[in-house]
Amino acid sequence: MNLGRRLLISVPYGWLVVLFLIPFLIVFKISLSDYAISIPPYTPTLDTSEGWSGFAAYWSKLDFENFVFLAEDSLYIKAYLSSFKIATIATFLTLLVGFPFAYAIANAPEEWRPSLLLLVILPFWTSFLIRVYALIGILSNEGFLNQFLMWTGVISEPLVIMNTNAAVYIGIVYTYLPFMVLPIYSTLEKLDGSLLEAAQDLGCTRISAFWSVTVHLAKPGVIAGCFLVFIPALGEFVIPSLLGGSRTLMIGKVLWEEFFSNRDWPVASAVAIILLLVLIIPIVLFQRNEQKQREQNK
Amino acid sequence: MNTAAPFEPWTDETATPLIEFSNVTKRYGEFTAIDQVDLKIYPKEFFALLGPSGCGKTTLMRMLGGFETVTEGTITIDGVDMKGIPPNKRAVNMMFQSYALFPHLTVADNLAFGLKRSNMPKSEIDGRVEEMLRLVQLQKFAHRKPHQMSGGQRQRVALARALAKAPKLLLLDEPLGALDKKLRQETQFELMDIQEKTGTTFVIVTHDQEEAMTVASRIAVMDHGKLKQVDTPDRVYEVPNSVYVADFIGDVNIIEGQVTKVQGDTAELLWGEGKPSIRGMAGNNLSSQTSGAFAVRPEKVAIFTEEPADRHNRVTGMVEDIAYLGNMSTYYVRLENGALIKSQVANDRRIAHRSITWNDTVWLSWTDTAGIVLAS
Amino acid sequence: MRKYSWFNTVSLTFGFAFLYIPMIILVIFSFNESKLVTVWGGFSTKWYGELMQNDAFLDAAWVTIKVAVISSTIATVLGTMAAFVLVRAGRFRGRTLFSGMIYAPLVMPEVITGLSLLLLFIAIGLDRGATTIVLAHATFSMCYVSVVVSSRMASFDESLEEAALDLGCTAWDAFKSVTLPIIAPAVASGWLLAFTLSLDDLVIASFTAGPSSTTLPIKIYSSVRLGVSPEINALSTLIIGLVTIGVLIASVTSKRSIQKQKRDELLADH
Known part of the structure; x- marks a missing residue:
């Protein structure tokens, strides 16, 4: 019994330590190393044959030089700020599309709701990459959006959307919409209809009842949805790389290029560490929101 | 009750009813929920709608609140035809079965919710909230949130909120249904007391015949959308007009x-x-x-x-x-x-x-x- | 019941149009005769034929499926164990770290997960290839599986297990004959989730794949970077079709079993 329990704990625990925790520590360590033209492309490397003195020599060569570099080179600061801006705007746009969508599903006849939800989730199961690819055909200069708009006569020249930040916004809204719709839907669905009736009974019109009750009570779902979109959007790589232009700066893309094109592993690692530090704030806020919701449900 | 003349406006031909249902029918597609109901309810009555679930009592009450439309016939309150008047324009308030207390607002804010949407000047709202808290003896709980209160306390908040705007008519949907038996009995008398103090007309929906007998001045026994008997509790008990009523009561x-x-x-x-x-x-x-x-x-x-x-x-x-x-x-x-x-x-x-x-x-x-x- | 307002109808229509029109157009143009992906040149299935001739895609598809099956199976076993630890094991040393390690990969940007695993594989001298992708995918998928399974287990009545023990089962017996059948739907959907996550992953696979083992997403990505092509449309259509059928079957069967259960309960009541 006790042995079984120990085994049960130690197998997944060990797996995660080896394949999640240690790699993470390695990233941290390499971010303190220096770039070198060698294999692996960084110094120092630990020479275990020299025992303690080797370790001490190794330790003394680690420094925060890369972080200083990141702080001094405006490219990185701009990339962080621009990621933040893009993720924020895209999250807001997703909310704008997602809230009425979730609201409409929650208000649909009960027997429709499972099917409608399935239709929202279905794209999420199909490949992320394919969905981004599908958008290229819509947004490009000869794409269907431009064809359609020119056909209706709204515009005479094709709009340049592809390879701009606008395309990135559309891409994020498109791919992350289910993450916004589902949590909002689940709070709206739980909403006791008699609360709205009570508000009307006490003198609200339908619209003011919506603002003072529905929107208020959907807040936890809205917050959860926003974080679920914002957090992955901040580190997004595929969307800016395929839809954005060369001037679209996002930190995920910078990291990728630093690693694969420049082969500067220490700087890439430092970029990763900072990205994580930036992410900790929204993640903690998200956790707190979830916790609060769980307590209120009790 | 212990006044000289008994309170029996329904026996007085000249009394004007507060509420009048004339030939009211409500259909949902094929299903007839309310079937040609005629009913008069008088000011200051404590009127109970009693029946098994699905008999139409809740629908009848929700029509008074403006939450259900009437398919045929008319409902007047205080002589005014209620057709097309939304809930927020009626001098009627409702105490919901689930209480429907706004979970994001404190008790005081729940009580003030309706007042803020009326013409009451801001300066008077606090006083009215205080007064209502006193009425239901919850002065100490003004700043609690609903989920920090017991079932009985929430019930009193819901009652106070519905009474805060001093409606002509208060609707109570199974107001004591969620309380345990002992608390329910105590609360019944409290309800009667508050009804007498405020002089508001109460219409209560319940499936509990003992509760209806205790609180009501008159009871309407319903079945399948029809009124089977409308009478005082003692007459409904002693002189039922059908086997159904005799069997349902007691x-x-x-x-x-x-x-x-x-x-x-x-x-x-x-x-x-x-x-x-x-x-x-x-x-x-x-x-x-x-x-x-x-x-x-x-x-x-x-x-x-x-x-x-x-x-x-x-x-x-x-x-x-x-x-x-x-x-x-x-x-x-x-x-x-x-x-x-x-x-x-x-x-x-x-x-x-x-x-x-x-x-x-x-x-x-x-x-x-x-x-x-x-x-x- | 309130009437369904025009506002809701518009929101629903717009929402679904937004979600589905790009994919529908993609599917339609996979049957385009012309090489242009935006101008219709007549119906043809030739791009599917060419796809079938393209060894690079077929090899990548085979690697992808192998990796997905193996990694999602490992992830399901580890994730179910982890769910047990989270819900049942009670207190033990390092529990906070453990639950942290379960939840962190869910919010970790893929670029960081990929980078860190790559650095690990280099540090321990493991050659990059299908094996390293499997390890990487199993690691982040197990966290998703454990979240899915543990949420089912949290609503699981523990007295059922106690009853099994009381009736003479060993702990393993009780797990096998009582717990597992009850949490099986959650385990199955955990596997399915892990499988699609693995099929779908580009970023982590790009970091951990070696030159000899390319997965389909990597292949698609590098070809999409060069521009849209009807062949990719055809490939995407196949993937969308397979996923849609799979999800529909899964949801219909689960709906059926729920309906059957409801009907049985109803019959039993009468």
């Missing part, structure tokens, strides 16, 4: 048979070949030579070990079961024709009726005015 013995004689207030029912007929009061629209049913309450059936020769109504049978309830005992007596009759006897003496036990042959009897003969 405990009752029903004996089916043939009506043999209807003479003024009394009627007779033949319930078995070669047996003396049963005599009781005559119900509404009763005619001779039709099938009918005799209804008598168990507490009006006396039990004897020897034949009470001086009584007209007497039957004999065997004690099948005895339920000892503390303050009283119920004897279940099986008659020769198979019918089971209950007799309820107060245990006013410690060893009373110990002489009667299982399988004893006993006699049951009741007076000529104890039961009622109803058309079936």
Whole structure:
């Protein structure tokens, strides 16, 4: 019994330590190393044959030089700020599309709701990459959006959307919409209809009842949805790389290029560490929101 | 109640009703929820809508609140036709079954919710909230959130919120349904007290007949969208107008048979070949030579070990079961024709009726005015 | 019941149009005769034929499926164990770290997960290839599986297991004959989730794949970077079709079993 329990704990625990925790520590360590033209492309490397003195020599060569570099080179600061801006705007746009969508599903006849939800989730199961690819055909200069708009006569020249930040916004809204719709839907669905009736009974019109009750009570779902979109959007790589232009700066893309094109592993690692530090704030806020919701449900 | 003249506006031809349903019908597609209802409710009444679930009582009440539209007929409140008037434009407030307290607002903010949306000046709102808190004795809880309160406290907040705007009419949807029995009984009297203090007309929906009997000035017993009987609690209990009402309100013995004689207030029912007929009061629209049913309450059936020769109504049978309830005992007596009759006897003496036990042959009897003969 | 307002109808229509029109157009143009992806040149299935001839895509598809099956199976076993630890094991040393390690990968940007695993594989001298992708995918998928399974287990009545033990089962027996059948739907959907996550992953696979083992997403990505092509449309259509059928079957069967259960309960009541 006790042995079984120990085994049960130690197998997944060990797996995660080896394949999640240690790699993470390695990233941290390499971010303190220096770039070198060698294999692996960084110094120092630990020479275990020299025992303690080797370790001490190794330790003394680690420094925060890369972080200083990141702080001094405006490219990185701009990339962080621009990621933040893009993720924020895209999250807001997703909310704008997602809230009425979730609201409409929650208000649909009960027997429709499972099917409608399935239709929202279905794209999420199909490949992320394919969905981004599908958008290229819509947004490009000869794409269907431009064809359609020119056909209706709204515009005479094709709009340049592809390879701009606008395309990135559309891409994020498109791919992350289910993450916004589902949590909002689940709070709206739980909403006791008699609360709205009570508000009307006490003198609200339908619209003011919506603002003072529905929107208020959907807040936890809205917050959860926003974080679920914002957090992955901040580190997004595929969307800016395929839809954005060369001037679209996002930190995920910078990291990728630093690693694969420049082969500067220490700087890439430092970029990763900072990205994580930036992410900790929204993640903690998200956790707190979830916790609060769980307590209120009790 | 203890004023000189009894409060009975429904007997006064000149009284103006607060609410008037005329020929109101409500259909959902094929289903008829309310079927041609005519009803008058008077100011300051405590009116109960009573019936099993699905009988239409809640629909009827929600029509007053403006949450359901009327398919046919009209509803007037204070002489004004309510057609097309939304809930927020009616001088009617509702206490919801789930209480519907806004979870994101404190108790005080819940109470102020309606006031802020009325013409009441800001300066007066606090005073009114304070007054309502005092009315339901929750002054200490003004800054709590609903989920930090007990069920009974929430119930009082819901009541206070609905009363805060001083509506002409208060609707209560199963207001005590979520409370346990002891608390419910206490709260019933509190409700009556508050109703009297505020002078508001109350319409309450309930499926609990004891609750309706306790609080209401009049009760409407409903079934399948129709009003079966609208009357004071004592008349609904003592003079039910149908087997349905007799059976729904309280405990009752029903004996089916043939009506043999209807003479003024009394009627007779033949319930078995070669047996003396049963005599009781005559119900509404009763005619001779039709099938009918005799209804008598168990507490009006006396039990004897020897034949009470001086009584007209007497039957004999065997004690099948005895339920000892503390303050009283119920004897279940099986008659020769198979019918089971209950007799309820107060245990006013410690060893009373110990002489009667299982399988004893006993006699049951009741007076000529104890039961009622109803058309079936 | 309130009437369904025009506002809701518009929101629903717009929402679904937004979600589905790009994919529908993609599917339609996979049957385009012309090489242009935006101008219709008549119906043809030739791009599917060419796809079938393209060894690079077929090899990548085979690697992808192998990796997905193996990694999602490992992830399901580890994730179910982890769910047990989270819900049942009670207190033990390092529990906070453990639950942290379960939840962190869910919010970790893929670029960081990929980078860190790559650095690990280099540090321990493991050659990059299908094996390293499997390890990487199993690691982040197990966290998703454990979240899915533990949420089912949290609503699981523990007295059922106690009853099994009381009736003479060993702990393993009780797990096998009582717990597992009850949590099986959650385990199955956990596997399915892990499988699609693995099929779908580009970023982590790009970091951990070696030159000899390319997965389909990597292949698609590098070809999409060069521009849209009808062949990719055809490939995407196949993937969308397979996923749609799979999800529909899964949801219909689960709906059926729920309906059956409801009907049985109803019958039993009467």
